[in-house]
Amino acid sequence: MSHRSELEEVVDGFLTSHCGPDVVRAAERGGAGALWDAVEELGWTLPTLPEADGGSDASFADACAIIRLAGRHAAPLPLGETALIAAWMLHTAGLPVPRGPMTIAPVRGDESIGARREGERWVLSGRAGAVPWAPEASTIVVLADGPGDERLVAAVPAASVRRADAANLAGEPRADLDVTGVEVAPEAVAPAAAFVDRDAVLARGALVRAVLMLGALERIQDLTVEYAKDRRQFGRPIGRFQAVGHHVAQIARDVALARAAVESAIDATSDDGAPPVVEIAIAKTMCGRAAGSVAKRAHQVHGAIGVTEEYALQLLTRRVWAWRDEFGSEFDWARRLAATATITDAGMWELISSTRPARLDREPVAS
Amino acid sequence: MIHHDVADSPSAPPDDDALHALRLDVRRFLQRCIRDGVFEPQLDGWLTGFSREFSKLLAEQGWVGMTIPKRYGGAGRSYVERFVVAEELLAAGAPVTAHWANERQFAPQLLRIGTEEQRQRFLPAIARAEVVFVVGLSEPDSGSDLASIRCRAVPTDGGWLLSGQKIWTTAAHHGDYMIVLCRTSMEEDRHDGMSQLIVDLRAPGVEIRPIAGLNGEAEFCEVFFDDVFVPDADVLGDVGEGWRQALAELNYERSGPDRYMSTFPLLTRYAASADLSDPHVAARVGDVIAQMASMRSLALGVVEASEAGVDFGVDAALAKDAGTTFEQDSLDLLREAGLPESDAVLRRLFDAATLAAPTFTLRGGTNEILRTITAKELLA
Numbered sequence: 001m002s003h004r005s006e007l008e009e010v011v012d013g014f015l016t017s018h019c020g021p022d023v024v025r026a027a028e029r030g031g032a033g034a035l036w037d038a039v040e041e042l043g044w045t046l047p048t049l050p051e052a053d054g055g056s057d058a059s060f061a062d063a064c065a066i067i068r069l070a071g072r073h074a075a076p077l078p079l080g081e082t083a084l085i086a087a088w089m090l091h092t093a094g095l096p097v098p099r100g101p102m103t104i105a106p107v108r109g110d111e112s113i114g115a116r117r118e119g120e121r122w123v124l125s126g127r128a129g130a131v132p133w134a135p136e137a138s139t140i141v142v143l144a145d146g147p148g149d150e151r152l153v154a155a156v157p158a159a160s161v162r163r164a165d166a167a168n169l170a171g172e173p174r175a176d177l178d179v180t181g182v183e184v185a186p187e188a189v190a191p192a193a194a195f196v197d198r199d200a201v202l203a204r205g206a207l208v209r210a211v212l213m214l215g216a217l218e219r220i221q222d223l224t225v226e227y228a229k230d231r232r233q234f235g236r237p238i239g240r241f242q243a244v245g246h247h248v249a250q251i252a253r254d255v256a257l258a259r260a261a262v263e264s265a266i267d268a269t270s271d272d273g274a275p276p277v278v279e280i281a282i283a284k285t286m287c288g289r290a291a292g293s294v295a296k297r298a299h300q301v302h303g304a305i306g307v308t309e310e311y312a313l314q315l316l317t318r319r320v321w322a323w324r325d326e327f328g329s330e331f332d333w334a335r336r337l338a339a340t341a342t343i344t345d346a347g348m349w350e351l352i353s354s355t356r357p358a359r360l361d362r363e364p365v366a367s
Numbered sequence: 368m369i370h371h372d373v374a375d376s377p378s379a380p381p382d383d384d385a386l387h388a389l390r391l392d393v394r395r396f397l398q399r400c401i402r403d404g405v406f407e408p409q410l411d412g413w414l415t416g417f418s419r420e421f422s423k424l425l426a427e428q429g430w431v432g433m434t435i436p437k438r439y440g441g442a443g444r445s446y447v448e449r450f451v452v453a454e455e456l457l458a459a460g461a462p463v464t465a466h467w468a469n470e471r472q473f474a475p476q477l478l479r480i481g482t483e484e485q486r487q488r489f490l491p492a493i494a495r496a497e498v499v500f501v502v503g504l505s506e507p508d509s510g511s512d513l514a515s516i517r518c519r520a521v522p523t524d525g526g527w528l529l530s531g532q533k534i535w536t537t538a539a540h541h542g543d544y545m546i547v548l549c550r551t552s553m554e555e556d557r558h559d560g561m562s563q564l565i566v567d568l569r570a571p572g573v574e575i576r577p578i579a580g581l582n583g584e585a586e587f588c589e590v591f592f593d594d595v596f597v598p599d600a601d602v603l604g605d606v607g608e609g610w611r612q613a614l615a616e617l618n619y620e621r622s623g624p625d626r627y628m629s630t631f632p633l634l635t636r637y638a639a640s641a642d643l644s645d646p647h648v649a650a651r652v653g654d655v656i657a658q659m660a661s662m663r664s665l666a667l668g669v670v671e672a673s674e675a676g677v678d679f680g681v682d683a684a685l686a687k688d689a690g691t692t693f694e695q696d697s698l699d700l701l702r703e704a705g706l707p708e709s710d711a712v713l714r715r716l717f718d719a720a721t722l723a724a725p726t727f728t729l730r731g732g733t734n735e736i737l738r739t740i741t742a743k744e745l746l747a
Binding site for chain 2: 225228229237239240242245246248249250252253254256257258260261263281282285286289330331336338339341347349351352353355357
């Protein structure tokens with residue numbers, strides 16, 4: 001296992017006691033409860049903002065550590081959308097960051113939202129599909145095309161937006177939004193920072209999903225290891241059978257690769273610039289691959305109990321299957337990667353050798 | 368067990384700019400070599416590209432014996448710098464077999480457990496690429512079950528008499544010395560009673576027979592020992608510690624960039640000519656990039672772990688399983704994307720990779736053995 005910081009110990013401890021499988025199941029049925037308020041009170045919803053702006057002055061890596069643990073516990077909260085995307089868009093545009101759960105729109109590459117002035121106020125137009133957590137967000141941060149080539153960031157009260165609610169295959173709330181005619185006060189709109197554009201928002205979204213997936217994949221590995229040690233057949237733990245043991249080893253292998261890719265993307269990302277598209281593309285591609293291979297092997301090791309509602313494995317595997325396709329699948333990101341390699345003989349190697357390796361401060365598996 | 372002292376520790380890695388400058392130096396040098404016909408890019412250049420001349424050329428640049436301290440004639444550089452040079456050599460498809468195992472295993476091993484006399488005798492020669500070490504582990508009846516080896520050395524006046532047979536020894540017919548794992552006593556636990564001997568391959572009683580592979584090349588050999596005298600001074604490490612020493616050495620062997628870059632010269636040539644406007648082709652090329660970059664990140668993590676002196680056996684096993692599985696799968700990815708019929712060089716590389724592919728997941732420990740190591744550790 002990775003070396004854990006004090007923050008990680010605290011967050012993990014809190015989520016273990018306050019965000020167990022029953023809480024996750026209840027959230028899937030529509031009862032999120034007071035979990036958000038408790039997490040907000042602990043200062044984990046806007047970690048990277050300065051304290052003066054309502055944040056906790058934490059590093060980007062610390063923020064990602066919180067998101068990773070949220071993935072590990074399948075936490076029914078838009079922590080990534082709030083902390084790593086919405087707050088980043090607002091803060092880099094010089095706008096105040098409100099409390100409460102936030103989401104962003106649009107989240108698909110082929111959608112756009114327009115903004116025009118009507119007197120003092122801004123008026124939006126357009127639609128955005130499958131917006132994550134929109135039914136539970138208090139603020140929707142919209143990246144809008146203003147007059148001319150201007151890109152605008154707008155903090156839109158969620159209550160003012162028409163919604164058609166839905167859920168992804170993990171039961172997480174999603175909604176199709178129609179913002180046409182929605183009015184926004186001038187103090188809630190500002191030009192986006194130079195590096196905040198649609199590609200950057202989608203890349204940040206892909207990073208959030210990759211970090212969540214890594215957390216969930218690590219938990220899937222742990223559950224599978226425990227099950228293979230506990231479950232007995234033919235008079236011994238099934239993990240003693242080589243065929244089962246090799247599934248476990250290959251889960252660890254694929255999770256280790258995903259971890260290397262995600263940690264590398266986290267290290268390469270900063271709040272003060274454009275997201276590192278290459279490292280994020282690699283991370284989302286590798287997590288997408290692992291979502292397929294790791295979940296398949298984990299279910300095979302678990303047998304029938306793994307596909308039951310009562311056992312926690314499915315809470316995690318359904319999430320990695322859902323997150324795999326959000327903010328671009330591994331195929332989308334792999335294509336994007338290929339497009340960044342220049343078409344010379346040395347192009348591919350130049351690209352690979354210039355990627356940032358993961359920061360090497362973790363303990364090895366066998367420590 | 369003899370531990371290397373602080374003075375012999377590799378230096379701290381330089382900053383990113385210095386690393387990048389080193390990378391560009393190596394890259395430009397290799398591009399010049401290719402342009403001047405010094406070598407032709409090949410697959411598996413670390414295993415099948417034996418050229419003492421080319422290794423000496425690299426040694427003159429200071430890119431052999433990189434982590435050997437200066438007082439033993441080395442470059443006194445960090446493991447990370449060595450990694451950068453190694454991956455540039457592999458990316459270019461350079462013929463580096465003659466010094467590869469020295470660099471990867473024996474120099475670090477001599478520094479860890481060699482005697483002062485052994486270090487002074489061998490390390491300067493390694494740094495000049497004047498000596499070739501090969502590794503003798505497998506025997507006809509001992510492959511994956513390495514602890515069942517029967518090669519045996521009995522004490523004699525001033526040393527040992529070695530008898531038995533090794534097989535699948537890479538480049539033994541080109542080598543000067545073999546590190547032989549053998550039994551030096553019979554103990555209750557079969558993992559005890561083994562030792563490592565440094566055997567002069569020109570000594571009386573040594574016979575080497577190359578084995579032709581399915582590609583027509585002789586990459587490995589069988590080696591016979593008939594009462595070969597090995598002086599006490601050529602025992603590596605401690606008598607009776609051979610098993611643990613060999614396992615430590617295998618961890619170094621398993622975790623390098625050579626475990627995921629065997630097919631790279633093929634992949635990069637493919638990517639250079641592929642029609643990336645075809646989404647199916649682009650998805651597969653991108654997949655190759657993502658996988659290789661992640662392998663690289665993982666391998667650098669293992670380098671760091673080894674440098675920090677922690678046990679990295681499972682990390683090395685995971686990394687090698689991942690890397691060699693990718694090497695094999697990469698051929699399928701190219702087939703699925705579509706191989707052009709008109710590119711003769713690409714075809715030559717692809718055919719060579721097809722013939723080499725079965726050994727990717729065998730050499731240095733089969734993937735099944737690696738998975739068993741990982742499973743044992745995780746399920747303990």
